Amino acid sequence: MPRPRRSFDTGGVKSATRVLALFELFDRLERPASVTEIAREMGIPQSSTSMLVNGLIDLGYLTALPDRRVQPTARVSMLGRWIDGRVTDGRVTRLMRELGEETGETILLGIASDIHVVYIAVIPATRAMRLHIPAGTRRPIAGSGMGLMLLSAMDDAEIARRIARVNLAREPETAPVDLDAVMAEVRAIRALGHAVSASRIVPGAGIVCTLLPTADQSQPMAVGIGGQAFEVVEKEKVFAALLRGKIERHFGAGG
Template sequence: MKSATRVLALFELFDRLERPASVTEIARALAIPQSSTSMLVNSLIDLGYLTALPDRRVQPTPRVSMLGRWVDGRITDGRVTRLMRELGEETGETILLGIASDIHVVYIAVIPATRAMRLHIPAGTRRPIAASGMGLMLLSAMDEDEIARRIARVNRVAEPEAPQVDMAAALAEIGAIRTKGHALSASRIVPGAGIVCMLLPTADRSQPMAIGIGGQAFEVVEKEAAFAALLRGKIARHFGATESA
């Protein structure tokens, strides 16, 4: 289990760096012994997942990018990355890409804000699916049976002192989100933080994904309409009118 976790952490590190790295840098970033890092790196080189450069740094090979090409073309064809970068450049805010994972939302990609006052949300951060703006946005893409199943599970595994999610209230909020086409959340999970998010068009065999603009709660509330319009326009530009959300 430890080895599998380290492999995933290694590839997530490269995703953040977007450049080659030395064994020493990898060991420091992952907080594991350099000897263990060397063994891990050499094993992945032997398997064809990493390649060694002349300066003794290493980087992932195309074999890594080929692994998930059949899962979701929205990611592997680069459209989502280009969309996120454009949103980050135009707003200066944190741009978040989330998927539903059981009873949580997982932010699978993050473009950090460039503003002085910004959210710090690393990739891999989880949020409760029935209590977060992006979670409710993702639930809005599911049918009522699936929504009920997930909320029932949220309530079933909740700590005894935690409040139960009210199914009727959740469905009403999801209905409002479907009508608006986007979700707004302010100080709901993290005090002072907010997000405006929207679904990405779906593709065959693809699970729902949502993209959001995150920032300080009061600014997100003030700019809700502008952020929603920007998301809608950018999504239409990158995904066209032939795919439906």
Template sequence: MARVVKSAIRVLEVLELFDRLQREASVGEIARELGYPVSSTSMLLGNLLERGYLRHGPDQRSYFPTPRVTVLGAWIEPLLTPHAEVMRMMAELGEATGETIILAAPTRDQAQYLHVVPATTTMRMHVGPGTMRPLLASGLGRVLLSTMAEDKVRHLVMRHNNGPLADEGRVSLAALQRELSSIRARGYSVVLRGVTPGAGLIGMLLPLEVSGLPLAVGIGGWAREMKSRQQDYVSLMRGAIDRHLRPHVRSVA
């Protein structure tokens, strides 16, 4: 009989419990339902939170799976998941452009990469699922910010400017609001000075939500390539979204 790795089994049991509950749950409830010690349950949930598989509920004490869990096995049985077309769309964009294709959703003050199609060109962005980028300072982060209420954006800016990262550059609320208005008006974002030196990204919101969270897709590569092929890539993205997602537009719990 194969040796049982207790921590691995517990991770799966936690995810299966959320599948049954289909709502947020506290450390105490999860420990009680699964018969685990509260201390080890708290540590396990904290690890899953750090890895981007769980997020806090509004009370900051309960937990809920992130969209990363939703898309984790979408490639295995695509007909069973509403996000199958997202995967097909990303594969199509990757084949058409040769660039890195990224799917992201907001997690606290970060944009979390849920799925990545690696580039086939010489410029490969070394990112993978689970990568975090600041909402305030990344291309896909700005796209996701454009869906948020003004008071939420203001809160994020104030927290950044008053926090330890302010030394790396304060964010102008007025300038950010102008940029977000521009993203809403034209339907996409272009960042030519991103987190990765020399890289750029064109990002676009998807007409689909998961667990009430918006999703965005981006094409990333050399900044000069993003600049010179901006209109071509925007047209490709819009066409792919229309073909793959518009017929299936709906929120997914």
């Protein structure tokens, strides 16, 4: 019988959490930043920020520029090069940026993390009416469009195991997730090749998403176009075709 995964309080690993938050901040800014700006953006004291930054400079993860700003070094980019070539060779980033430029919508990259989806990268929308979804946002794997898309990449036994964990972790007053209903949605998504979701998690918000090609033992990833629910529904076929076209361009016809 599957056991629910324990959730740990990150208070005991505050320093590690801050390091990760710092690198996520640089990923969002895509430029150097001063200690003052880092402290403001992360919401921590400037003295603590200085200690954090100086420690990472000593370890070679940050470098100080002549104008007293700092930025990550190549050591950071080398850390995950062995994990997933789709990300480290830049294809995913280029694909997401092109989708953002052509649609003006929020572009989301998600992975499955136990019973949740985690958006690991986000290209913000450029439209006036847009979704605000920061990287690191979590969604229930069985209750979101991208979650169901990622489930469709797994075998049926793994899906059953995940839904069992979802039900073990649910609050007592929450109705259990129906595995048969999930499997029906997964089969429909597999046949269609993409998933569409409207007002499922956030009222008025929607997404059209599909899987990225998977090689070797790399983790399934899905990319999606998020926007206002009514527009996502209206443009489902257009967005789905655009996703397929971009994947073929960046990953080849086999993708």
